[in-house]
Amino acid sequence: MASSLSELISSAYQVQRNDGTRALIKKLDNRIERYLKIKKAERKDSLELECNSTNVIFDTTTLVSKDWFYPRYLDGTLHEPEITKELIDSLGPDTVFYDIGALVGYYTIFASEICKEGKVHAFELDSQYLNAIQKSLARNGTDAILNHKAISHVTGEKLGYSGDVGFASINKDENTVQTCSVETISLDEYTKNNAYPDIMKIDIEGFEYNALKGSKAVFEAGYPKKLFLELHPPKIRSYGGSIQEILSILKSNDYECKPIAYHRGDKKGARAVTTDDINKMENVMIICTRPDHPS
Missing domain, CATH: 1.20.5 (Single alpha-helices involved in coiled-coils or other helix-helix interfaces)
Incomplete structure (x- = not known):
């Protein structure tokens, strides 16, 4: 103070x-x-946002949703505006959308309003965030499949996690006191009983490599057609993965990758970045598109 x-x-x-x-x-x-x-x-119990003519209401009665939305989006400002607009443009009424690392459901709620004939699947570590998503879905009269799971390369592993709003992450250090735990599932396992994702967003604080490694059958089936992938190089390395391995997986599955230069702000435009460039960043969003899918 x-x-x-x-x-x-x-x-x-x-x-x-x-x-x-x-x-x-x-x-x-x-x-x-x-x-x-x-x-x-902060005394309000809801927040309305609009993007590309899609209007949604977010419930802000829970502490986690208040902490996330206020004051950053107080005046109708969009979170990651360039990404939000492109992601919404990529969705259609019959799209199957996976939101991996859904947090308070920002992308989940927008997608639930659009993908009325498809399906929205949200994955989140923390049950308090899932509760916030459920409240927002009720506000909009929409639905989504909510999964209290961590996407990984194996299924059924118990992982501890910790963190604050927007920073909850897996903690693999056995000497650290684990306040919460969650069970893992691979996308290959999950899609045995659920439709493949047409569009997918992954933002899981460094566990990206594990998630992609457990998606071999999904990729071989030709999905997702478009992937919004946020990379966190320092955290990826702490979990034993690497940017090189992630880019190799994407390349081997015919994805064309477009890094976004300023995905957190209002500036627009992608720029070419090398693997070395990405390794020096705290985080970077890349949009991965298969050649047969319109960008």
């Missing part, structure tokens, strides 16, 4: 010194106004 207060005082001093007292008062007014908006929003 002391550090935050000192930073605030220092910032105020710099504004007054460089721009004068009026500018300082205006800046303080803006901060107070935003603070009041945030506190008011």
Whole structure:
């Protein structure tokens, strides 16, 4: 708190010194106004968002959904706007969509509104997030298959996990106290009794290699047609995988990969990146498309 207060005082001093007292008062007014908006929003029990003419409502009665949505998306701002728009454009009424690492269901809810004749499958480690998704589905009158599972290369393994909103991740260190546990399932096993995914999103904090390694039969069947894959190089390495191995799996299954330069912000555009470039990043989104699927 002391550090935050000192930073605030220092910032105020710099504004007054460089721009004068009026500018300082205006800046303080803006901060107070935003603070009041945030506190008011936190008392709301829902948040409406729109993308590409698809309107959805997110339930924000749970603490995890409040923590995730406010204040970042307070004014209708989209999460990962470029990815959101492209993913929604990729979905159709009969699409089967897999959301792996669904968290509070941001992509799950949008997909549930679109894929009315298909099916949405969400996978999440933490039951409190699944509860938040269920509440949002009820708000929209839509449905999805919710799986309290970790996607991996093996089925039936018990894994401990820990973390905060948006950062829950598998913990393989046996010396660490495990607060929660979840059972694994491979996509090859899951799709024995469920339809293959046409479109799939994976964001699982470094466990990506394990998920892809357990999807051999899915890939051989020609699915998914389009994959939105967020890579977390440092965490991938900590789990014993590598970017090279992931890119090799994608290449061997005929995917054309398009890294997105600024997937968390408003800037647009993909750019060519090498394996070395990716290895230096904290995270990067790549969109993987089979040649016979429209990008």
